[in-house]
Amino acid sequence: MHELRENWLNPPEWTERVPEVVPGYPDRILPKPGHAADLKKRTLTHLYNTRPAWLDNAHKALDQAVAAAYGWTDYTEAMSDAEILGRLLKLNLERA
Known part of the structure; x- marks a missing residue:
């Protein structure tokens, strides 16, 4: 996920x-000549507001991987936030 977003925010060709x-400290990222204005438009806010298909698919894959790590074989995208939070609370209380 990080690599996908980083490549969109700071394309190597720019x-x-x-x-x-x-x-x-991390490397400084400097715009190549002629790309400073382009890079100013590349923000996480803009990315998540436009929500391209590749980002949505990456989040879905990450959600599936996390659910599998928790052993939730019945996880679906349609599962409500309340159901997910309830399961996480139960898991937390079991481990505490």
């Missing part, structure tokens, strides 16, 4: 990564 001089 950006240059410059190592940070302070150890432990």
Whole structure:
């Protein structure tokens, strides 16, 4: 998920990564010539407001993987938030 979003936010063809001089800090991401204005439009807010199909599919796959990790063989996309939160609370109380 992170890699997909990162590639949309900072496309390699529009950006240059410059190592940070302070150890432990991430690289600086600088726009290549002619792409500064394009990059300003690439925000997480914009991405999630437009919600392209690839992002929606990635979230669905992540939801399925998390449900499988919890052992929820009956998970479906139609499951309500209340059902999911109830299961998580039950699991939390069992482990506490």
